[in-house]
Amino acid sequence: MYIIAIHGGAGLSTPEDLGLEREKVARVALHASLQAANEILSVGGSALDAVIAAVSVMEDSPVFNAGRGSVFAADGVQYMDASLMTGHDKKAGALCGVTTIKNPIKATRVIMDHTKHVMLFGEDAQRLAEEHNLDIVEPQWFHTEYRKQQLEEAKKANVIILDHEKASSSNNSKGTVGAVALDQHGNIAAATSTGGLCNKRPGRVGDSALIGAGTYAQNNTCAVSATGHGELFIRSNVAGRLSALIELAGMDLVTAADQLVYDELPEDAGGLIAVDKQGNVVLPFNTGGMFRGVLKEGQLPEVKVWREE
Amino acid sequence: MYIIAIHGGAGLSTPEDLGLEREKVARVALHASLQAANEILSVGGSALDAVIAAVSVMEDSPVFNAGRGSVFAADGVQYMDASLMTGHDKKAGALCGVTTIKNPIKATRVIMDHTKHVMLFGEDAQRLAEEHNLDIVEPQWFHTEYRKQQLEEAKKANVIILDHEKASSSNNSKGTVGAVALDQHGNIAAATSTGGLCNKRPGRVGDSALIGAGTYAQNNTCAVSATGHGELFIRSNVAGRLSALIELAGMDLVTAADQLVYDELPEDAGGLIAVDKQGNVVLPFNTGGMFRGVLKEGQLPEVKVWREE
Numbered sequence: 126m127y128i129i130a131i132h133g134g135a136g137l138s139t140p141e142d143l144g145l146e147r148e149k150v151a152r153v154a155l156h157a158s159l160q161a162a163n164e165i166l167s168v169g170g171s172a173l174d175a176v177i178a179a180v181s182v183m184e185d186s187p188v189f190n191a192g193r194g195s196v197f198a199a200d201g202v203q204y205m206d207a208s209l210m211t212g213h214d215k216k217a218g219a220l221c222g223v224t225t226i227k228n229p230i231k232a233t234r235v236i237m238d239h240t241k242h243v244m245l246f247g248e249d250a251q252r253l254a255e256e257h258n259l260d261i262v263e264p265q266w267f268h269t270e271y272r273k274q275q276l277e278e279a280k281k282a283n284v285i286i287l288d289h290e291k292a293s294s295s296n297n298s299k300g301t302v303g304a305v306a307l308d309q310h311g312n313i314a315a316a317t318s319t320g321g322l323c324n325k326r327p328g329r330v331g332d333s334a335l336i337g338a339g340t341y342a343q344n345n346t347c348a349v350s351a352t353g354h355g356e357l358f359i360r361s362n363v364a365g366r367l368s369a370l371i372e373l374a375g376m377d378l379v380t381a382a383d384q385l386v387y388d389e390l391p392e393d394a395g396g397l398i399a400v401d402k403q404g405n406v407v408l409p410f411n412t413g414g415m416f417r418g419v420l421k422e423g424q425l426p427e428v429k430v431w432r433e434e
Numbered sequence: 435m436y437i438i439a440i441h442g443g444a445g446l447s448t449p450e451d452l453g454l455e456r457e458k459v460a461r462v463a464l465h466a467s468l469q470a471a472n473e474i475l476s477v478g479g480s481a482l483d484a485v486i487a488a489v490s491v492m493e494d495s496p497v498f499n500a501g502r503g504s505v506f507a508a509d510g511v512q513y514m515d516a517s518l519m520t521g522h523d524k525k526a527g528a529l530c531g532v533t534t535i536k537n538p539i540k541a542t543r544v545i546m547d548h549t550k551h552v553m554l555f556g557e558d559a560q561r562l563a564e565e566h567n568l569d570i571v572e573p574q575w576f577h578t579e580y581r582k583q584q585l586e587e588a589k590k591a592n593v594i595i596l597d598h599e600k601a602s603s604s605n606n607s608k609g610t611v612g613a614v615a616l617d618q619h620g621n622i623a624a625a626t627s628t629g630g631l632c633n634k635r636p637g638r639v640g641d642s643a644l645i646g647a648g649t650y651a652q653n654n655t656c657a658v659s660a661t662g663h664g665e666l667f668i669r670s671n672v673a674g675r676l677s678a679l680i681e682l683a684g685m686d687l688v689t690a691a692d693q694l695v696y697d698e699l700p701e702d703a704g705g706l707i708a709v710d711k712q713g714n715v716v717l718p719f720n721t722g723g724m725f726r727g728v729l730k731e732g733q734l735p736e737v738k739v740w741r742e743e
Contacts, residue, residue, distance in 0.1 A: 210669075241594055242638045243669065244640075244644075245635060245638060247555060250637050252637075285550055326558055326562075328559050329554060330552075330553040336644075337668070337671040359552045360519075360552060362671070369674070369675065
């Protein structure tokens, strides 16, 4: 048995705000992301390889706020955060504030595999990525007209666009991308990547960069990737807490995720995706919608955006 | 009732390795740190103000690996991490990779109070600190002969000096400083600050910068500041886990801290300090020693370094 689950960010308010064209592009990208992971998992590949492949596809799409589609910070630069964790050995890699790495999630793996550290920031992370021959691109790679307009509108309104804020719903930045997987060897892994908040301070680090906040994995509990109000998710230690609810409060994955997202987090805060070793998978969110998809071995892929579908 | 507890880093192997002179200087600084917090707490000041005052005194001492006494990274620069959290409202501030802020812990408070973010990295954190008139100093402020020699020796031996590694005990970097407090209003807070690892990569972010890893506070569980093997502490979500052991596994503070430090973490990994609303205080460590101190209302301050004292 194997499973891949993905998200392209929680937030969204109505189909009108999102626009039919962007919704269509997003659904195609989500299918492609599931497919990339499926190609790895179906031949016995690792959950780790699968979540990196799935996230990389979404990073390369201009429609999600990660990699190519990253939002602009207040200084007109696109800073990206990402993190990665494997459940069988609890190894992890994370980075924040990179601007030139085409696929930040691939760099988190280099940090995990080739340094004694878990987390690097900024230029040093970029140097390491270069040393290991990851794709380095010009800033223009990340420049999309949609995101430029979004920054201009945010500056005009003098707001930081949080993924979930209704006030900015017409320009919803749709947060984050992430993936969790269970492989045929019974191991799980989680990965998260983001461009953060539109019009944020250039040095802002969000939950997607932080093990325990946006990403966590432990074979005896779950692998989880979160998306939503980053600051709140850091202060609530969301990813680590989901794992702790299972391990220490004795809840199953579904009960734990429901309690966390629907009871503990405030309305419109965001969502998460998670799998466990037993093959359970959850994708709860308390916003208008969440780009999401699931593929279980032997079943058709499922891609959804809105609550009611 | 009020309490302040502090640490100046776990690690250390023997009094001979540390040296009598450094031990004496450290003990004096620990007393001064407790005293600074006591002046605030005794007149009804907040736990938040108290932990910042206590940590600032240790940052200003050249003997601890934080602020002035920070170790050098591999590129010969001193990068500092810090984080702060308050238990009554779970607000938090954190930063990594700053090089010019005299007291990084004071900057975490500015981030918490004056931005919409929890965490900033590098130059942006420094700009904010300047805007709010915190003391900015030349790099020379942080240059101590002891730390320069330590970097040279680490480079010669080609090792990254982890606080707890016996191989580097003669140059033990003694990790981190931190403080936790309970104030007369029944609120708790935690603060952590560090120069990281000697000869580390310049972009390395450790647990001291991360809410949930090195620092956590929640009035209904505890306020905790950790010190030790940062990468392991991130992957184990140490500070968040102590809180979760109390909240979700129903343990008291002493049982939870003992389980975490003595049963779950590998030997020589580090230690932590924590207080709860009921006035319990713990300072467990599984290394040779930990610079530490406690002051309870109406009692004499206690300062200790080694296990047996």
